[in-house]
Amino acid sequence: MTTVNGLPAHILLVHAIVVLLPLAALLLVLSALWPAARAKLAGPNAILSVLVLALVPVTTEAGEWLERRVARTPLVRTHTELGDTALYVALPVAVLAVLVWWRRRESLRSQAADVASTGSTAVATRRRTFLAPASTTVTVVLSVLAVLAAGATFYDIYRIGDSGAQASWQGQFSSAPAPHTPNG
Template identity: 35%
Template sequence: MDIFADAAGFRIAGLPLHPLLVHAVVVLTPLTALAVALVAVWPAARRRLGWAPQAAALIVAGLVPVTVLAGQNLAATIGYTPVILHHEALGLMLIPWAIALLIAAVAVAVGERMLPRLRRTRPRWALALHLAIMATALISATGVTAVTVLAGDAGARAVWGAV
């Protein structure tokens, strides 16, 4: 039996892929955002978590667009309604936020490697760079979590709203 019954239709064993992927996005995205925020502001978390936040951010940045594509395919199959269009719009908003989270995670890792050397010479801009990296991480973590919650809520309302 072929795993992808219809590769172009985003299905696994005949089931639409979107509802399966959504669960991974809804769980992994806020956890990754929390990890990126923690490593941005807490040095002990950076040492303990290592490269896990960056790896998770890379996975989220790849998983979100695939989930959106699978959702668009599912919507084309079942039909567009106002609640589905709203959910789709929020899902599309999640893509740039996931990319921003990845950029912030990488910036935190690069800053962690670069800033200790700069602290020895203490240039004035090193503190500003450190604060900018922290702010970017916190803003992207907050934004990606908020949009994930909004998109998830809109999706749940699209599915269960009439129940």
């Protein structure tokens, strides 16, 4: 992807990443730590996280296209290198979001099997579940990993965004208003 409506696609796509990746990380923490949020948010967040994961390489590729069309400066080089790290924070968020959703799904299926087996003609059916939906240990491990992944995401997105702003704007404006701009 090169341009959208005459603008470099990267500067438009990056806004989606800057908003949606931290949102997915926040929803991951909420759904990992809070059962009521998990019930409502685990599925939508799994979808969001996977979509954002797919959008990251599209955005970085558009950034590399743009990099070949602007002056090569140390700030641009730094931003490009940092931009490549977004995939490393988006991947754990997506994987953990899918795991949290899968555990929720397994838990619901397990509850449904328990209800079915309590009838008068109960048939003992043991269904194999993955990720131990009732395990407190697995819940704690996933919760800790979710908080760590979210923290890394917020930090990385801040660093990437700051370096992009520095590369785009440093030395490009004045503290004083331009003579042709009306005051206030």
